[in-house]
Amino acid sequence: MLEVSLQHYLLVAALLFAAGVGVIISRRNAIAVLCGVELILNAAALNFVAFNRYAAPAGRLDGQVFTIFIIILAAAEAAIALAILLNLFQQTNTVDVDEADTMKE
Amino acid sequence: MQNSIDTARKVVAEGMSGLLPELLLAALVCVLLLADLFLRGVKPRATAWIAVVGFVACGAALVQRYGAHAEIFGWVQSDGPRGMLLNDHFAWFFQMFVLAAALVCVPMAMDHAAFRSRRMGEFYALLAAATLGMFLMASSTNLLMAYLGIEFASMASYLATAIDKRDRAGSEGGLKYVIYGSVASGVMIYGISLLYGMTGSMHYGDIARALQVHAATEGQLMIAAVLIFAGFAYKMAAFPMHFWCPDVYQGAPTPVTAFLSVASKAAGFAAFVRFLAAFTAHDGTFFIGFGDEKVPASFGWPVIIGGAAALSMTVGNLGALWQTNVKRLLAYSSIAQAGYLLMAVAVYAAGKGQPSGGDLAPLIYYFVAYFFMNLGAFHVITVIGSRTGATSVADFAGLGRRAPWMAFGLGLCLLSLLGMPPTGGFVGKLQLLSAAVKHDLLWLAILAGINTAISAFYYFKLLKCMYLDRSDAGVIRSGAANMAVLAVLVAPVLILGLAFSPIADLSRGFGF
């Protein structure tokens, strides 16, 4: 029977992080990029929870607390991003990040 | 047990009283939002005065706090209290800096077209919120607090950038800002989680202690350090997280750009230097401990930061060469300036622990000069832009004749950004170079020198336009209030270059 250890959590988190970075690099759709960011944030959250369980001094809950903050901030950030995106969409009818480059010369 | 709860209560109580400036800012945000609701149709400019009063009150509270050295807002552990915030001289300087920048942006926004109708109140509320976030960044002594401060300041800045809903450039800039910002903060937080795993804490003091006794390999630390640095670099607009800067600076309303380029950058540096101070050993390398034995790492912060500094200035200066939009040009210039400032941080890391090393005075002095020269430049661009709609460098043709004082002010600020005597920018850069030479970062000093010469091309592009290109356009009337702001911003640029002894002495008092 496989014992689930810290390494396993870290491995999953690292894979999540890599997947998130991959999405951010490959997708030009702004919403998809935001999804990639969510993956990264969740990777970090998983790390925090796992480290708190295995590595932190007994009785301290820093990692768990940080995770709750991550969840809240992720929601707030997504709300702001989507609000701005919606505004842009009303002007241009696109959510492609590459289209939003009218300023370059 | 009872004793420790009492201590904890005391810590929290002291925390609340020590937090007066922050609390005032938070109150100001609420007041501004409410006032905006009720006064929007009646007296649109009233919110500006409320903002001024609020910022001045916060400033007064901050002056009261001068000289404090207290770690507040935390919990108690067996070996002493752990705070979230550390109010010391260093934090005080950067908080005052951010507050002053916010105060300067109030009249700038009054003059700007994007806020003339109804969004003024909202903007001031966002300005106050961003200022609050930057206050927390400057005094954070815990990675959680630093992260929260960065996010708080960022979110207010994202909204401020895209505040003009009809303006496509603003929306584009806002979108880029928020998307790349989320990526940067995600990367940073992943780095923080790794560091937390290695040390078991997020408090800077605990991290430093833990790194001395826990075994963490150089490679692990390196990964965490680079990831975390990326998050800070985003706020500093430094390499490798600089690419958002041109679009955001160009798209945002000019007062927002001015605030971001000065206050946001300063808060980013403050938070980073605080983190760095905890993270480095006395010789500037990483702390790496195996049991009782400390092993110095071969590769340390001076190299990472020095490399980022070198690339920032080079990328910024080369990128600026071909720009025709003034704000975009200043965006690249601000990336380059971040490079010069990072040089001071690299020197700080290199000199830490050496006799007469670990000196933050060059950084502080350059920031003081940067405050005046960059805000001065943006002030002129706002004033001219709101009267003539000027956005490109060519629109400034003949400004020397059309608005002589404004042109003179902008010219002086540009020369100062370039680093020509007798301006504050020169003395600032001299101190940066001097510190680099002193701490054997000669290659960085020479590179900064060559970069200075490169930057002359684009600063002079604007100067040339103002004074040497002829234009038949009419004279621009700037208004007495704008002239007064100009004088307040530009006179110190000269003072900082000619009679700077008291300020140079003062700047030594804001280190750790």
Added chain:
Amino acid sequence: MLLTLATFLPLLGMVVVLLLPKDNKNLIRWTATAFAVAAFIPILMITVGYAGGKGIPAPETLRAEAAAVVAAAPAAERGRITALLADARANTPTLREFTPADPKHLSDGDKKSLAAKAEIVALEKAGSYDAWHEAWELTLAAASPISQDIRYMEYGTWIPALNIHYMMGTDGLSMPLIFLTGLLWVLCFVYSFSIENGVKGYFALFLLLQTGLIGVFCALDFFLFYVFWEIVLLPMYFLIGYWGGANRLYAAIKFFIYTLVGSVLMLVAMLALYWKDGFDTFNLLTLTSLSGSFDIGFQTWIFLALFMGFAIKVPVFPFHTWLPDAHVQAPTAVSVVLAGVLLKMGGYGFYRFSYTLAPDAGISEMMVLLIGGLGLINIVYGALCAMAQKDFKSLVAYSSVSHMGFVLLGLAAMTTEGIQGSVLQMFNHGVSSAMMFLLVGVLYERAHHRDLDRFGGIGLQMPYYTGFAIIGFFASLGLPGLNGFISEMLVFMGAFNSETFFAGSSTVFALPRWIVYLALPGVVLTAGYILWTVQRVYMGTAKKEEYKTFPDLNWREVFSLTPLAALCIILGVMPQLVLDPMNATLDHLRAFIVAGGVN
């Protein structure tokens, strides 16, 4: 007081000019001229006074300042400070961090150093470190062989936080150049009455330029020098960029960037010296009295960094390409001061900074060959280029490149005659090239072109003008009886003798004679292009009808040309008028360099 007046009167003039109404052009012109004349008065007083041996010698001033600093220290510390100052060269601030290599077997020197260290630490604890440091600086500065010829010194604290001082003084090296600056400004202002657009800006910038230049030649604090050096750049950029010819913007930015690159390297060298061994001083004289102890690697490094800064200004091949552009585009008066004085900033910098701060590097084989070789290239290459020019002004510009080569050649020779000739050449070139640019300007104002092949027969139409032209061009050619001959001959004599003179020396690398042989044809080439020019422009018959209507010189032009022509002739007959006041300075300087500084 006199030097400060000479330096800052033009700055005051700039402020006054800026306050005048824009439309009253004559008022602006006369006010600016009045300030140039006003600045020339203290300069004349200094020149005459210096030649007559007047003025308080710098060591006296410095010693008095040191005594004042010691006297201001607390009574308890005075004895300690005085004791440390008794051996100022050994008791440097570096001792603060002194730890002997082997604490068990202390040598006598180690013991002394440890004792001095204890004293310094005690001073630091008592809060008198700064006082001692300044007294130490001043004592060493007074002891420097360089300072013995400096007079009219002014000393004051400017920025205590960074230990920057307001320190001005003049000696035989800078005095002729200050005189030349003062004179040329008066002449240029009178000549510039014909400028019609942007009069206010023109004269204001010109006055600012004068402050920068006189400051450069007087400043003895490295930081102060650098500030003046950079101040020169800005007005020059705008003067070329606004009042220049068709391609003025390109020329202006090229001038600016070239010089900025050089000065930034100079800045790094300056900072390296500041931090060298923890001396913490920008005081040039203090640094010169310590420079002998710098190791050769550091000296070479410093020398090269400074060399870049000054070589671009001279300009030395291959950094000379900005010069023809700047000259061709610049308005006449700007060309005059550019050739007359600005180029001398480079030559002056070599003498004042490069060779005194890195004496060993200066006399090493590498540098002698570098400076001598580049001097040779400047002479020959400049003359060849001048020969190929079709534009009158660019011909004169390349002749400047060629003539400044003599300055380098004499410098590299390091013999008495070589150095005298080299410094005299700077002055003479300032006179004759200024005159040539004025002459070209006079012609351009009438013909509105500068194409050498389209002139001819000017001599018949404008006899007075041609008379001046012959004096100016022949002085530049080096005709015996005119000033250029003396300096060129001295340079060649000195350069030729270098091998003989330093035959037995193990430290000084003598300038090889083959360089001199190769440089000699430069004189023939110079004669070639100048005679050819005179022939094409002034001889023969008028190629165009309109040349016959050209009026001869007006009073302003006569006023500008006469003093220069007179100087050409007087210095050709009596060069000792300039040589005598500067001989002592140059002798001491030469002895200092050849000995590798004070050891």
